[in-house]
Amino acid sequence: MTDAAPQAGGVPLQQVMLSALEHHAYCPRQAGLILLEDGYADDASTIRGTLMHQRVHEPGHETRGAVRTLRALPVWHDGLALVGVCDVVEIHSDGRVIPIEHKSGSYTQGGPADVQVTGQAMCLEAMFSCSIPYGVIYSAADRRRHTVALDAAARNRVLTLADEVRHTLAVATLPGAVADQRCRRCSMHDMCMPRVLARQGAITRAASKLFTPQPEAVWDD
Amino acid sequence: MTELLNTLYVQTQGASLHLDHDSLKIVIPETPKKTLPLRRLDGIVVYGHVSLSAELLARCAEDGRSVVWMSLSGRFLGRVDGPTRGNVMLRHAQHLSHADPVLRLQIARSCVAGKLQNSRQILLRGARDATDQAQVTLRSLAQDIEDLLGRAEDAGTLDELMGLEGQAARLYFEGLSHMLRPLSDIPSFANRTRRPPTDPVNALLSYLYGLTRALVHGAAEQVGLDPYLGFLHGMRPGKPALALDLMEEFRPIHADRLGLNLLNRKQLRKEHFETLPGGAVQMTEDGRRLVLTEWQAWKNKDWPHKLLGRKVSASLLPVVQARLLARHIRGELPAYIPWTVG
Numbered sequence: 354m355t356d357a358a359p360q361a362g363g364v365p366l367q368q369v370m371l372s373a374l375e376h377h378a379y380c381p382r383q384a385g386l387i388l389l390e391d392g393y394a395d396d397a398s399t400i401r402g403t404l405m406h407q408r409v410h411e412p413g414h415e416t417r418g419a420v421r422t423l424r425a426l427p428v429w430h431d432g433l434a435l436v437g438v439c440d441v442v443e444i445h446s447d448g449r450v451i452p453i454e455h456k457s458g459s460y461t462q463g464g465p466a467d468v469q470v471t472g473q474a475m476c477l478e479a480m481f482s483c484s485i486p487y488g489v490i491y492s493a494a495d496r497r498r499h500t501v502a503l504d505a506a507a508r509n510r511v512l513t514l515a516d517e518v519r520h521t522l523a524v525a526t527l528p529g530a531v532a533d534q535r536c537r538r539c540s541m542h543d544m545c546m547p548r549v550l551a552r553q554g555a556i557t558r559a560a561s562k563l564f565t566p567q568p569e570a571v572w573d574d
Numbered sequence: 575m576t577e578l579l580n581t582l583y584v585q586t587q588g589a590s591l592h593l594d595h596d597s598l599k600i601v602i603p604e605t606p607k608k609t610l611p612l613r614r615l616d617g618i619v620v621y622g623h624v625s626l627s628a629e630l631l632a633r634c635a636e637d638g639r640s641v642v643w644m645s646l647s648g649r650f651l652g653r654v655d656g657p658t659r660g661n662v663m664l665r666h667a668q669h670l671s672h673a674d675p676v677l678r679l680q681i682a683r684s685c686v687a688g689k690l691q692n693s694r695q696i697l698l699r700g701a702r703d704a705t706d707q708a709q710v711t712l713r714s715l716a717q718d719i720e721d722l723l724g725r726a727e728d729a730g731t732l733d734e735l736m737g738l739e740g741q742a743a744r745l746y747f748e749g750l751s752h753m754l755r756p757l758s759d760i761p762s763f764a765n766r767t768r769r770p771p772t773d774p775v776n777a778l779l780s781y782l783y784g785l786t787r788a789l790v791h792g793a794a795e796q797v798g799l800d801p802y803l804g805f806l807h808g809m810r811p812g813k814p815a816l817a818l819d820l821m822e823e824f825r826p827i828h829a830d831r832l833g834l835n836l837l838n839r840k841q842l843r844k845e846h847f848e849t850l851p852g853g854a855v856q857m858t859e860d861g862r863r864l865v866l867t868e869w870q871a872w873k874n875k876d877w878p879h880k881l882l883g884r885k886v887s888a889s890l891l892p893v894v895q896a897r898l899l900a901r902h903i904r905g906e907l908p909a910y911i912p913w914t915v916g
Binding site for chain 1: 661663664683684687691694695698699702720723724726727798831832835872875877880881882883897898901904905906907908909911912914915916
C-alpha cells in the first residue's frame with residue numbers, strides 16, 4: 354500500500370489493495386479504520402473466514418485434467434496500481450483464466466465480493482495478457498459457485514472505488530460513521546463507535562454537564 | 575467485540591511459566607504441573623520472582639496478550655505488548671493535542687471532572703450507609719467537592735487544575751477515614767501515604783491502584799494511544815502520564831470502593847498485613863491472594879455507561895474510555911467525556 358506505482362503522466366499513483374476495495378464497497382469507514390487506524394477486529398464470522406482461507410491459502414498449484422489450479426496467487430496491475438492475492442485461479446487448457454474468490458458467508462449479487470473478483474480479473478488480464486469474461490465467487494455457506502460477469506460497469510466500479518480509497522489515504526481523515534444495519538454485522542463495531550458518533554448532540558450535552566454534580570447514584574456491590 | 579477474558583495473576587515465588595503448544599504450563603517446585611489454555615487469557619500479571627520462558631513471551635507478544643511485571647508489593651514494573659498498536663496518525667494527533675494549550679487543558683479538565691464526580695458519589699454512598707456525625711461529615715465533604723468541581727470548570731491553567739484536584743483528594747481521603755467501620759481490627763487511616771505506605775489501608779490502596787493502573791495502561795496500548803503522553807499529567811520519562819490521566823475517573827470505583835468493602839466486610843484483617851522494620855507496611859501473600867480474587871470478580875461487574883447506552887464490565891470500561899479519547903483526539907467527537915457512575 355505504501356509503494357506507488359509509476360504512472361504514465363509522471364505522477365505516481367498510490368497502490369491500493371483489492372481487499373481494501375472490498376472493505377470500502379461494504380463501508381468506507383470500515384476501510385478507513387483498517388487503512389488509517391491500523392485497526393482490525395475479528396468476530397466469529399471473520400475467524401470462520403480466516404480458518405477457511407487457511408485451507409485455500411496454502412500457496413501451491415495442482416493440475417487435474419485440463420485445469421491447472423493456482424492457490425494464494427499474488428496479483429497486481431502496475432498501470433492501475435492495484436495489488437492483491439487471489440484465493441484460487443483456474444487456468445484451463447483452452448486458455449480461459451478464472452479467478453475464484455472464496456467467501457465463508459452467503460453470496461450477494463452485486464455485493465463487495467464482486468468488486469474484489471473483478472479487480473483480480475483485471476490484474477490477471479494484465480499479467481497473462483488475456484481477457485477474462487467472468488469470475489467466480491465460491492460461497493461456503495451456499496456451497497456453490499456464483500458467476501460474476503466482468504462487464505464495463507463492473508470494471509468501472511473497481512476504478513471508482515480505487516480512487517475513493519486513494520482519496521481516504523490522501524486526506525487521512527476517517528469517513529463518517531454510517532450507523533445503519535451494516536453495523537450490526539460489522540466486526541469493527543467497537544472500534545468504530547457508530548452509535549456514539551451519530552449522537553453528537555448527546556456528547557455536547559454531556560460535555561456541558563461535566564462540572565454539574567450528578568444525581569446520587571445507587572449501585573449494588 | 576472485545577471479549578472478556580481472564581487475567582492470570584501469579585504470585586507464587588519461584589514459579590515458572592512455559593509455553594506448551596497452545597497452552598500455558600505452570601511449574602511450581604514440588605507441586606503438580608498445571609496447564610491453562612492460552613486462548614482464554616487476555617493477560618498475565620506476575621509478582622516478584624516468577625519467570626516466563628522466552629517462547630511464552632514471544633507467543634504472548636504475537637497474540638497481543640499483555641504480560642505485566644509487578645513488584646511483590648504491587649508496584650508496576652513494566653509490560654510487554656507486542657508490536658505498537660494503533661496508528662501513527664492517532665499518535666501524531668495525540669502529540670498535536672498535547673501541544674495545543676486549549677485542547678490539552680480541556681481534556682485535563684474532563685479527567686479531573688470524572689474523578690471528582692466519582693469521588694463525590696463514593697462519599698454520598700458512604701453517607702447513605704453511615705449514621706450521625708459521620709453522615710453529616712461525609713455530606714459536607716461531598717458538598718466541598720461539588721464546589722471544587724464547579725471551580726474546575728473555570729480553571730485557566732493546568733497548575734490551577736492540579737491544585738483543585740489536590741484539594742479534592744485531601745477532602746476525599748478525609749472522607750474515606752469516616753467510611754471505615756471502627757469494628758474492623760485495622761487501624762483507621764489519617765491521610766494518604768505512599769512510597770512506601772505506612773499503614774494497612776494505604777498499603778491496600780496502593781496495591782489496588784497498581785492493579786487499576788495496569789488495566790488502564792493496557793487499554794491505552796490496545797487502542798493505540800501513547801500511554802506516556804498525558805494531558806493532565808504531562809510527560810516525564812518513565813511516567814505513563816496518559817494512563818494516569820485515564821485512571822483518575824476509575825480510582826474511586828475500581829479501587830477505593832473495592833478496598834473499603836474488603837475492609838468493612840472484614841475480609842481483610844490485621845493478619846493480612848505486615849510491618850517491615852522501619853515502618854513500611856505491606857500485604858502478606860495471603861492478603862494479596864484474597865485481593866486478587868476479589869479484584870477479578872470486581873472487574874467482571876457490569877456498570878452503566880450513559881454515552882453507550884448499555885452496561886460495560888469494569889475491566890472493559892478503560893478500553894471504551896480510551897477509544898472515546900482516541901475519537902476525540904482524532905477530531906470525531908467534540909469533547910472527551912469521562913465515565914461516571916451516576
